[in-house]
Amino acid sequence: MLRVENLTKRFEGLVAVHELNFNVTQGEILAIIGPNGAGKSTVFNLITGTLKPSSGRIFLEDQNITGLKPYQIASRGLSRTFQTTSLFDQLRVIDNMLIGYKYRTQLGFWNTLFHTPRWRAHQKEAFERAMETLNFLGLAQKSEQFVPALSQEEQKRLAIGIALVSKPKILLLDEPTGGLIQEETDRVTDLIRKIRDQGTTVCVIEHKMQMIMGLVDRIVVLNYGEKIAEGSPAEVKSDQTVIRAYLGEEVDA
Amino acid sequence: MELFLQQVFNGIMFGSTYAIVALGLTLVMGILNIPNFAHGHLYMLGGYLLFFFAITLGLGYWAGLVMAVIAMAVVGMIMERIVYRPLNEQPHINAFIAAVGSLLFLESFAMVVWGAQGLRVENPYPQMIDFMGVTMSVQRLLVIIGAIVLILGLHFFMKKTIAGATIEAVAQNREGAMLTGINVNRVSSMTFAISAATAAVAASLISPIFMLSPAMGAILGMKAFIIVILGGMGSIPGAIVGGYLLGLIEALGGGYISADYKDVFAFGALILILAIKPTGLFGKGEV
Amino acid sequence: MFTKPIHTKLLYIVIFVAALLLPWYVPDAYIFQVVITSVIFGIAASGMNLILGYTGQATLAHGAFFGIGAYGVAIMTEAGISFWLALPAAALISAAVGLVVGVLTLRTKGAYFAIVTLCFGVIAWIVAGNWIELTGGHNGIYGLGDPTPIPFPFFGPIEFTTQTSMYFLSLAALLVVLFALYRLVYSVFGLSLMAVRNNEPLADAVGINTFATKVISFVAGNFIAGIAGGIYAIMMASVSPSATSYLLTFNFLIFVILGGMATLPGPVFGAFAIPVLMEFLQFLQDYRHLIFGALLIAVIIYFPQGFVGGLRRLNQKIAARRKQKTSES
Numbered sequence A: 001m002l003r004v005e006n007l008t009k010r011f012e013g014l015v016a017v018h019e020l021n022f023n024v025t026q027g028e029i030l031a032i033i034g035p036n037g038a039g040k041s042t043v044f045n046l047i048t049g050t051l052k053p054s055s056g057r058i059f060l061e062d063q064n065i066t067g068l069k070p071y072q073i074a075s076r077g078l079s080r081t082f083q084t085t086s087l088f089d090q091l092r093v094i095d096n097m098l099i100g101y102k103y104r105t106q107l108g109f110w111n112t113l114f115h116t117p118r119w120r121a122h123q124k125e126a127f128e129r130a131m132e133t134l135n136f137l138g139l140a141q142k143s144e145q146f147v148p149a150l151s152q153e154e155q156k157r158l159a160i161g162i163a164l165v166s167k168p169k170i171l172l173l174d175e176p177t178g179g180l181i182q183e184e185t186d187r188v189t190d191l192i193r194k195i196r197d198q199g200t201t202v203c204v205i206e207h208k209m210q211m212i213m214g215l216v217d218r219i220v221v222l223n224y225g226e227k228i229a230e231g232s233p234a235e236v237k238s239d240q241t242v243i244r245a246y247l248g249e250e251v252d253a
Numbered sequence B: 001m002e003l004f005l006q007q008v009f010n011g012i013m014f015g016s017t018y019a020i021v022a023l024g025l026t027l028v029m030g031i032l033n034i035p036n037f038a039h040g041h042l043y044m045l046g047g048y049l050l051f052f053f054a055i056t057l058g059l060g061y062w063a064g065l066v067m068a069v070i071a072m073a074v075v076g077m078i079m080e081r082i083v084y085r086p087l088n089e090q091p092h093i094n095a096f097i098a099a100v101g102s103l104l105f106l107e108s109f110a111m112v113v114w115g116a117q118g119l120r121v122e123n124p125y126p127q128m129i130d131f132m133g134v135t136m137s138v139q140r141l142l143v144i145i146g147a148i149v150l151i152l153g154l155h156f157f158m159k160k161t162i163a164g165a166t167i168e169a170v171a172q173n174r175e176g177a178m179l180t181g182i183n184v185n186r187v188s189s190m191t192f193a194i195s196a197a198t199a200a201v202a203a204s205l206i207s208p209i210f211m212l213s214p215a216m217g218a219i220l221g222m223k224a225f226i227i228v229i230l231g232g233m234g235s236i237p238g239a240i241v242g243g244y245l246l247g248l249i250e251a252l253g254g255g256y257i258s259a260d261y262k263d264v265f266a267f268g269a270l271i272l273i274l275a276i277k278p279t280g281l282f283g284k285g286e287v
Numbered sequence C: 001m002f003t004k005p006i007h008t009k010l011l012y013i014v015i016f017v018a019a020l021l022l023p024w025y026v027p028d029a030y031i032f033q034v035v036i037t038s039v040i041f042g043i044a045a046s047g048m049n050l051i052l053g054y055t056g057q058a059t060l061a062h063g064a065f066f067g068i069g070a071y072g073v074a075i076m077t078e079a080g081i082s083f084w085l086a087l088p089a090a091a092l093i094s095a096a097v098g099l100v101v102g103v104l105t106l107r108t109k110g111a112y113f114a115i116v117t118l119c120f121g122v123i124a125w126i127v128a129g130n131w132i133e134l135t136g137g138h139n140g141i142y143g144l145g146d147p148t149p150i151p152f153p154f155f156g157p158i159e160f161t162t163q164t165s166m167y168f169l170s171l172a173a174l175l176v177v178l179f180a181l182y183r184l185v186y187s188v189f190g191l192s193l194m195a196v197r198n199n200e201p202l203a204d205a206v207g208i209n210t211f212a213t214k215v216i217s218f219v220a221g222n223f224i225a226g227i228a229g230g231i232y233a234i235m236m237a238s239v240s241p242s243a244t245s246y247l248l249t250f251n252f253l254i255f256v257i258l259g260g261m262a263t264l265p266g267p268v269f270g271a272f273a274i275p276v277l278m279e280f281l282q283f284l285q286d287y288r289h290l291i292f293g294a295l296l297i298a299v300i301i302y303f304p305q306g307f308v309g310g311l312r313r314l315n316q317k318i319a320a321r322r323k324q325k326t327s328e329s
Helices: A040-047 A070-074 A093-100 A109-114 A117-137 A152-164 A182-197 A209-215 A233-237 A240-245 B002-032 B039-056 B061-087 B092-114 B138-160 B162-172 B174-179 B184-206 B216-231 B236-253 B262-276 C006-024 C029-054 C062-078 C083-105 C110-130 C163-185 C188-198 C200-205 C210-236 C246-259 C265-280 C282-302 C306-328
Strands: A002-011 A014-024 A029-033 A055-060 A078-080 A170-174 A201-205 A218-223 A226-231 B128-131 B134-137
Touching (some): A029 A040, A029 A182, A029 A209, A040 A170, A078 A152, A109 A117, A109 C163, A117 A152, A117 C188, A152 A170, A152 A182, A182 A209, A209 A233, A226 A233, A226 A240, B002 B039, B002 B134, B002 B162, B002 B184, B002 B216, B002 B236, B039 B061, B039 B092, B039 B184, B039 B216, B061 C282, B092 C110, B092 C246, B092 C282, B128 B138, B134 B138, B138 B162, B138 B184, B162 B174, B174 B184, B262 C110, C006 C163, C029 C062, C029 C163, C029 C188, C029 C210, C029 C246, C029 C265, C062 C083, C062 C246, C083 C110, C083 C210, C163 C188, C163 C210, C200 C210, C246 C282, C246 C306
Parallel strands (some): A029 A201, A029 A218, A078 A170, A170 A201
Antiparallel strands (some): A002 A014, A218 A226, B128 B134
């Protein structure tokens, strides 16, 4: 599904990501973990086109997407969320969803101006898909509310929803439960599992080990921008290099 | 050759004004990330305040200059407090609009108080000096020397005093400076005071040579912006070099390109440069 | 999905009828002229609102594009081209120049964009004042004829010689522009403009080509400015460099902000209320910009949503309270 080959990123002499290789296969949940500053978010930014890699290539379903702009990559079916919850906070919940669906209704100016039949069809489709996704997220009741009126967990859900509404092939989640308490974390974890069960491949960056262990199929461990381990949760948990890298941090907390 | 030297002299004189005004603007933009569109108008107000203190109150040129500079420092602090500080947390676009509001306010303030027609501050040093075939009035020489003194003074202030060091710290890293306990609001206020005061110095030095008019700030303000954007936001050397360079280009180019379209070339060049490099020649980030 | 409460709809109908009947109760020709100018400025301000309010790009070149429309119509009608052809042509020229300027400048962000567009505005103003062969220099172009009558079955041709006809021409243009903006803004397309304004990185990440979106909005807004400028030229029967001046841009900005950014009625309201208010406060004429400058600052700090935005917020509060009451009882 997603293949990363020899990915390297240097910032003014500092190597943030070094010769990274990994695969995300169809239908799995893959976690990228690692201590703070290991380069996890940088990897996401490289995959989604926010940053340009210094070298290496990225393939989405065997198509080379290296060097494409973020909106081009997004419209090829790769969606993402951001580490700090990123929403259109001046708008309503439903508007956020419609914007998330925008690239599917790539009918710009003229169709909108003249309300062409195609536009009508797409507009209807967009509303239906937006409401469908809101139902899935459990936010249908809040669709008319403005974003700041939502709780933190609801905002996290909405952020996932914006990425999900366009039916992506693969979803990249950057710390989807960051800042949430245990109960909320469990609910969001369930949501991610549900998303996968509906057929969307998921790649997640996370800190919370317990959540990862119960959720994901495979783990890639980064340290100082390099992959130090890869495998099932059980394998990674007993890997000596990983334990050393996390020195002191409880791996199976 | 003599004509050339004369033009170089004039270019350096104009460049001195540009450099000082751009200096004040770059400080404010670098530190507060606020594009003070009204900066040229602060310069204009500085000129009128010199007129007020020196001529209307009869304090004489030098006392008038000192008073104008002090008064403008206060104006700068008031502006920061009333106009920009409340907009700190709001979308950037609101700060631009507030800046346009201040610009309109200052220009019509001068219009209402001093009238639309030009005013002249009598030249305290009309004597002429002849040097290597270049005639220069003492006042023009004073502009150049004054600018050098001001630039050196500011450099000393930034590098050798604690107040200057805090300004630099905030300019480089606002969040970091806040964490180390620097009172960012006080720094903002101080920066605005310095910025407005330096604009007043520039206006005071040059107003005995040119007429004062309420509209004189607009174009100068835009040129200062061009210098700051090209020289790098917050960069003091960039502002100084850019200021003198623009003065020289204008003075020397004035003879070769049409005087009417002179500003068109400067502004057009800016548009093209930003089209190629949207963050400016030495730009680090965005506002 | 995007419906309005019933009393707002009623208010719009009342305003519409009042606008249709205006020529029959307007006190004198001078006030009528002020009103027509307001309609035209309302068109221009609405165009600026698309760029500034909805897309969040602080353009300060709007006066220049208004001027391009005005000069376009003036030059073309002088050359013997019918006004009805010259107006769309001039608006298209405005849009085309907007496309070039937009592509060159819209990669810059925030303050840089504002200053670069201001630079373009000043360039247009200087060119208008100095390209004597084309623009007539500082004197401008004057003595433009009236638009040619439109042949109309049954009623005979519609003449455009009176103020009333000019008023209806401007009003029709305003309504068409507002209708078009209404369609654009209240749609997924409009949401993508607001997405760019609100959170550009996220808009990018969900697949919106943010640069293209900004360019489209900029071009459309400048097309509208061109229409307004063209009607202004034919109404004044003349054009001068002041029609491209950055002071005009600042006036549009005042209308947009005080009326209400990112609301459709806001800029139109601003374009009416402010000049009409000034007519009643003649003794304040000298202090005009002094007051507006201060007002602009106060409004952007304390009521950034402007007059119409403020009303809207009030409306929402009332609606919320009503909802609460019904759910309690």
